[in-house]
Amino acid sequence: MTPEQLDAADELAFARDLFALPEGVIYLDGNSLGPLPHATTARLSAVIAEEWGGDLITSWNRHDWIGAPARVGAKIAPLIGAAADEVIVADSVSVNLFKLLAGALAMRPGRRRIVVAAGDFPTDLYMAQGIASLGLAEVIAADDPVAALDDRTAVLLLSQVNYKTAALADMATVTAAAHRAGALVLWDLSHSVGALPVDLGGAGADLAVGCGYKYLNGGPGAPAFAFVARRHQADFRQPLSGWMGHAAPFAFAGDYEPAPGIGRLACGTPPILSLMALEVGVELIAGLGVDRLAAKSRALTELFITAVADIPGLTLASPMGPRGSHLAFRHPNAYAICQALIARGVIGDFRDPDILRFGFAPAYLRFADVAAAAAILAEIVATGAWDRPEFHARQAVT
Amino acid sequence: MTPEQLDAADELAFARDLFALPEGVIYLDGNSLGPLPHATTARLSAVIAEEWGGDLITSWNRHDWIGAPARVGAKIAPLIGAAADEVIVADSVSVNLFKLLAGALAMRPGRRRIVVAAGDFPTDLYMAQGIASLGLAEVIAADDPVAALDDRTAVLLLSQVNYKTAALADMATVTAAAHRAGALVLWDLSHSVGALPVDLGGAGADLAVGCGYKYLNGGPGAPAFAFVARRHQADFRQPLSGWMGHAAPFAFAGDYEPAPGIGRLACGTPPILSLMALEVGVELIAGLGVDRLAAKSRALTELFITAVADIPGLTLASPMGPRGSHLAFRHPNAYAICQALIARGVIGDFRDPDILRFGFAPAYLRFADVAAAAAILAEIVATGAWDRPEFHARQAVT
Numbered sequence: 001m002t003p004e005q006l007d008a009a010d011e012l013a014f015a016r017d018l019f020a021l022p023e024g025v026i027y028l029d030g031n032s033l034g035p036l037p038h039a040t041t042a043r044l045s046a047v048i049a050e051e052w053g054g055d056l057i058t059s060w061n062r063h064d065w066i067g068a069p070a071r072v073g074a075k076i077a078p079l080i081g082a083a084a085d086e087v088i089v090a091d092s093v094s095v096n097l098f099k100l101l102a103g104a105l106a107m108r109p110g111r112r113r114i115v116v117a118a119g120d121f122p123t124d125l126y127m128a129q130g131i132a133s134l135g136l137a138e139v140i141a142a143d144d145p146v147a148a149l150d151d152r153t154a155v156l157l158l159s160q161v162n163y164k165t166a167a168l169a170d171m172a173t174v175t176a177a178a179h180r181a182g183a184l185v186l187w188d189l190s191h192s193v194g195a196l197p198v199d200l201g202g203a204g205a206d207l208a209v210g211c212g213y214k215y216l217n218g219g220p221g222a223p224a225f226a227f228v229a230r231r232h233q234a235d236f237r238q239p240l241s242g243w244m245g246h247a248a249p250f251a252f253a254g255d256y257e258p259a260p261g262i263g264r265l266a267c268g269t270p271p272i273l274s275l276m277a278l279e280v281g282v283e284l285i286a287g288l289g290v291d292r293l294a295a296k297s298r299a300l301t302e303l304f305i306t307a308v309a310d311i312p313g314l315t316l317a318s319p320m321g322p323r324g325s326h327l328a329f330r331h332p333n334a335y336a337i338c339q340a341l342i343a344r345g346v347i348g349d350f351r352d353p354d355i356l357r358f359g360f361a362p363a364y365l366r367f368a369d370v371a372a373a374a375a376i377l378a379e380i381v382a383t384g385a386w387d388r389p390e391f392h393a394r395q396a397v398t
Numbered sequence: 399m400t401p402e403q404l405d406a407a408d409e410l411a412f413a414r415d416l417f418a419l420p421e422g423v424i425y426l427d428g429n430s431l432g433p434l435p436h437a438t439t440a441r442l443s444a445v446i447a448e449e450w451g452g453d454l455i456t457s458w459n460r461h462d463w464i465g466a467p468a469r470v471g472a473k474i475a476p477l478i479g480a481a482a483d484e485v486i487v488a489d490s491v492s493v494n495l496f497k498l499l500a501g502a503l504a505m506r507p508g509r510r511r512i513v514v515a516a517g518d519f520p521t522d523l524y525m526a527q528g529i530a531s532l533g534l535a536e537v538i539a540a541d542d543p544v545a546a547l548d549d550r551t552a553v554l555l556l557s558q559v560n561y562k563t564a565a566l567a568d569m570a571t572v573t574a575a576a577h578r579a580g581a582l583v584l585w586d587l588s589h590s591v592g593a594l595p596v597d598l599g600g601a602g603a604d605l606a607v608g609c610g611y612k613y614l615n616g617g618p619g620a621p622a623f624a625f626v627a628r629r630h631q632a633d634f635r636q637p638l639s640g641w642m643g644h645a646a647p648f649a650f651a652g653d654y655e656p657a658p659g660i661g662r663l664a665c666g667t668p669p670i671l672s673l674m675a676l677e678v679g680v681e682l683i684a685g686l687g688v689d690r691l692a693a694k695s696r697a698l699t700e701l702f703i704t705a706v707a708d709i710p711g712l713t714l715a716s717p718m719g720p721r722g723s724h725l726a727f728r729h730p731n732a733y734a735i736c737q738a739l740i741a742r743g744v745i746g747d748f749r750d751p752d753i754l755r756f757g758f759a760p761a762y763l764r765f766a767d768v769a770a771a772a773a774i775l776a777e778i779v780a781t782g783a784w785d786r787p788e789f790h791a792r793q794a795v796t
Contacts, residue, residue: 020447020451020452022451022452022453022454025454027454029454029455032455033450033454033455035450035451035454036446036447036450036451040446041446041447041451044442044446044671045443048434048438048439048442048617049418049434049439052431052433052434052617052618053418053420053433053434053439054418054420055420056420056423056425056427056431056433056745057427057430057431057745057747058740058745059618060618060794060795061793061794061795065618065795066794066795067794091489091490091493091666092489092640092665092666092667092668093666093667094638094640094641094642094665094666094667095489095493095638095640095665095666098637098638102532118652119652121641122641122644122647122650122651122652123640123641123642123666125652125653125654126639126640126641126644126654127638127639127640129639129653129654130636130637130638130639130640130654131637133635133637133639134500134532134534134637136532141652164650213667219446219450219669219670219671220450220457220458220463220667220669220670220671221667221668221669221670221671221673222669223669224666237531238528239496239528239529239531239532240492240493240496240525240528241524241525241527241528241531242490242492242493242521242524242525242528243492243519243520243521243524244492246520246524249520250750250794250795250796251750252520252562252749252750253520254516254517254520254523254539255523255527256523256524256527256528267490267492267493268489268490268491268492268493268521268622269490269491269492269611269618269619270490270619271617271618271619271620271621271669271671271672272617272618272619272672273442273617273618273619273669273671273672273675274669274670274671274672275619277671342456347454347455347456349455351650352648352649352650395459396458396459396464396465396648397458397459397463397464397648398648
């Protein structure tokens with residue numbers, strides 16, 4: 001079928017109109033920042049004018065701002081195979097990593113090792129190193145983290161989908177291996193949630209974090225989420241014990257007492273505007289159905305791989321087997337090519353040292369977009385259009 | 399002068415029109431959540447539609463989202479007597495307390511004590527207890543924290559203005575006492591920034607945190623800020639070492655290397671929508687001038703104290719001397735009176751066990767509002783109008 005025929009047959013085609021997408025842009029970076037849902041504009045307008053502006057402090061009760069972290073967490077839960085009371089929205093992925101790593105270490109006294117995958121997303125490594133800097137752990141960054149598990153390992157921290165290559169870990173197999181070693185697993189779902197089916201419950205997973213601003217379309221820097229399996233919650237202690245995680249925040253007691261259940265993962269006052277934007281994105285993606293989204297994502301990436309197969313110097317750095325919803329390619333001139341693509345309206349991103357990364361968010365991309373992006377990439381490489389000074393200049397954010 | 403004459407003479411009277419204030423409400427809770435500036439509505443509309451919606455991921459460079467934490471920090475700096483490169487916006491007050499307490503402990507090896515004021519805002523105590531739960535410190539909650547300083551004290555954590563009583567600490571004197579004991583001081587400016595002049599530099603202060611959603615009018619759950627005196631920055635290490643605090647976040651290096659200067663206090667990706675709202679509030683308050691604001695605040699509180707002096711059962715729980723911009727009163731029926739006031743459009747809040755708390759944010763309150771609020775309070779107490787079942791029912795958030 002032609003790309004146009006694939007679009008005509010696409011049962012998710014209607015969803016594109018749910019997003020504000022600029023004219024003339026093919027957006028292949030939804031894996032970094034999801035686009036704006038139209039519903040978010042309306043919702044935030046109401047939150048700002050009517051809730052904050054009109055009802056002021058009483059909105060914490062009247063509009064249940066106080067319940068929003070648990071409420072939005074419960075809406076994320078079905079996307080990741082969790083129960084509603086196992087997920088809460090709070091802080092950033094980085095901060096939640098710290099909470100869950102520290103809590104995992106406390107659950108495995110006598111074990112000091114945090115095993116991470118070398119080449120995982122940097123903040124995962126850095127947060128583990130932050131705990132180690134306190135003398136509480138040592139970090140083992142391993143090329144094969146499963147092989148590095150042993151009776152010194154308290155917790156394995158691993159992204160389900162690698163941010164660079166899109167390699168997809170087998171969650172059930174890895175979790176079982178960690179449990180055989182007596183360790184917990186902390187899954188980072190940042191590059192999978194909202195694009196792929198995730199089954200924390202089926203895998204017997206212990207802990208997880210995930211990002212709100214990628215495939216959940218929650219807006220730039222949207223709050224993140226944290227998952228703690230129900231069986232661990234009663235014993236779970238985390239050191240970022242802020243007042244919003246207290247059993248009775250408004251009793252203003254002198255001593256910290258953790259809230260029952262997942263509520264103890266909260267810390268400070270949540271950023272309500274960003275949190276309400278996230279809620280809209282989560283509802284939208286959950287409504288589309290993650291199985292349908294994943295199937296379309298796979299078809300989009302296969303089309304793109306085929307369409308760019310003959311571009312000289314470009315090699316696929318993502319697996320042909322199980323993978324996430326983005327693709328990585330190596331090219332010696334990846335940085336400048338990325339900038340030249342952006343100048344042509346094809347927005348992907350670059351990752352050091354030579355990776356071109358393209359996200360294929362299935363909620364709003366058309367097959368025709370993907371084919372057109374591949375054609376533009378081929379043309380830029382064939383004509384050397386990337387080799388201009390302005391495309392070599394480094395930006396603050398790549 | 400009558401309240402109306404005071405309003406006519408008020409050189410800040412014009413500022414009320416900068417805010418969206420609901421009809422029929424006298425808002426005495428700006429110390430909990432500042433109201434919405436009109437400019438914020440317009441700014442967020444542009445950030446949502448044009449930056450997120452229109453320019454998508456490129457906004458990190460094109461609209462300098464990446465520079466926003468330092469840029470907004472620099473705009474807060476003059477409000478607190480800091481240099482522009484000593485302040486950054488990040489995370490919540492609670493999370494920043496953890497960073498700064500942990501960093502302070504690392505700067506005072508051999509000292510394990512965090513001294514806090516008994517009765518300070520709960521999250522300050524709880525975050526100190528969180529560090530202690532890791533075995534890294536012990537928390538001394540003292541009625542007289544200055545008297546508790548000794549050669550075991552690594553850091554004194556203290557609110558400049560007490561959240562309940564509004565008692566104002568003498569920043570220079572307390573800081574000097576801590577330094578004589580060889581300890582650092584971490585000031586919590588949540589209840590002072592934007593309402594009172596703060597002079598961290600003049601006091602020789604070491605560390606500080608503060609809240610964006612009270613007198614800075616940054617919106618519900620606005621990000622907080624952190625201050626580290628320039629002389630401490632090069633040696634300052636904090637364990638929430640997320641990628642946004644890395645010297646080169648987009649090099650995606652495997653090992654954490656802190657950014658030079660205050661940048662190392664950043665952790666995860668900041669919530670851009672909430673951060674941009676904060677920027678507008680900070681600009682507005684800085685433009686009004688904190689000395690003028692503080693003078694009007696004092697006059698408003700004095701008017702209120704006089705106007706409620708004869709209400710039976712009501713006693714002032716705030717100092718007559720130096721204090722912040724809110725007032726606390728004790729009354730045996732404080733909770734129900736607070737609810738009855740809200741039903742009449744006078745919004746203050748309640749703090750356990752018997753405190754009525756009223757904020758007198760000088761940017762938008764009129765002297766006539768304050769006089770009217772006092773009259774309504776007097777009437778509610780005189781008539782017993784508070785003694786209805788619906789005013790006794792506890793809300794989730796008080």
